[in-house]
Amino acid sequence: MLEDKVIVVTGGAGLIGSRFCQAIVDQGGIAVVADLNLEAAEKTAQTVGGDTRRAIALKLDITDKVSLEAGIATLRDSFGRIDGLINNAYPRNKNYGRRLEEVEYADFCENMSLHLGGYFLTSQVFSAYFAAQKGGAIVNMSSIYGVMAPRFEVYDNTPMTMPVEYAAIKSGVVHLTRYFAQYYKASGVRVNTLSPGGVEDGQAPSFLAAYAQFCGTKGMLDADDLTGGLVFLLSDHARYVTGQNLVIDDGFSL
Numbered sequence: 001m002l003e004d005k006v007i008v009v010t011g012g013a014g015l016i017g018s019r020f021c022q023a024i025v026d027q028g029g030i031a032v033v034a035d036l037n038l039e040a041a042e043k044t045a046q047t048v049g050g051d052t053r054r055a056i057a058l059k060l061d062i063t064d065k066v067s068l069e070a071g072i073a074t075l076r077d078s079f080g081r082i083d084g085l086i087n088n089a090y091p092r093n094k095n096y097g098r099r100l101e102e103v104e105y106a107d108f109c110e111n112m113s114l115h116l117g118g119y120f121l122t123s124q125v126f127s128a129y130f131a132a133q134k135g136g137a138i139v140n141m142s143s144i145y146g147v148m149a150p151r152f153e154v155y156d157n158t159p160m161t162m163p164v165e166y167a168a169i170k171s172g173v174v175h176l177t178r179y180f181a182q183y184y185k186a187s188g189v190r191v192n193t194l195s196p197g198g199v200e201d202g203q204a205p206s207f208l209a210a211y212a213q214f215c216g217t218k219g220m221l222d223a224d225d226l227t228g229g230l231v232f233l234l235s236d237h238a239r240y241v242t243g244q245n246l247v248i249d250d251g252f253s254l
């Protein structure tokens, strides 16, 4: 479904990003593992693509315009075009994830700026490139917590919470999508959101059970559960789909 499409995955070395890179290669595309952590990106590219050059590592900082423009220039020189971008990086500062009462104003602003600001900047730079190229698809990663109020009760008796910054960032991402989709729809640039439920990553069994009560048949998802929706949004099957938000959450947000 992605035959020879060159697709940039920011945060491509992470939990979900690395699975997205694998899915792109499995569908015949070329995955650009674009991450702040070059060493991790190189490892992911090697695991996903081996020596085929169907997956390549790129050092990229979504909060730095120079880095974004240099990345685009490198890819244009290597492949002649770029077909897609997944805004999937997950920057957070050292105080990210505190309970509401403990969140400092400066930390709130810094996390908004790194994450929502980074998605804005990356979208701005790539959209301009895609518009000039007369086509391109962007998928922005939001979350169920970008579309619904938190279910704090699932975090009872755990050190985790659903951070207030995350709610503001991820709801912002949903609307950033609509803004860019509207702005660029006549230029052949499609922009959509993917909003996943929680992805299992070694959380405590009691948390997984509390979470699963709100779900259908699975509960917390595996990153693989998201790839079908992602591939669809990037593919030509979605050629007239823009400005939409695809929620994949086993019913958690219903």
Ligand SMILES: NC(=O)c1ccc[n+]([C@@H]2O[C@H](COP(=O)([O-])OP(=O)(O)OC[C@H]3O[C@@H](n4cnc5c(N)ncnc54)[C@H](O)[C@@H]3O)[C@@H](O)[C@H]2O)c1
Binding pocket: 010, 011, 012, 013, 014, 015, 016, 017, 034, 035, 036, 037, 040, 060, 061, 062, 063, 087, 088, 089, 090, 091, 092, 118, 141, 142, 143, 144, 195, 196, 197, 198, 199, 200
């Ligand atoms: N994990 C979940 O349960 C879950 C659920 C819903 C949505 N999401 C969203 O999915 C996306 C990926 O999440 P994840 O859990 O795989 O994250 P992760 O922490 O496993 O990976 C994030 C990656 O982003 C990279 N990164 C951080 N700052 C960067 C920057 N400035 N520029 C480029 N790369 C940078 C990191 O090096 C890391 O490789 C995020 O947008 C997250 O909000 C995650």
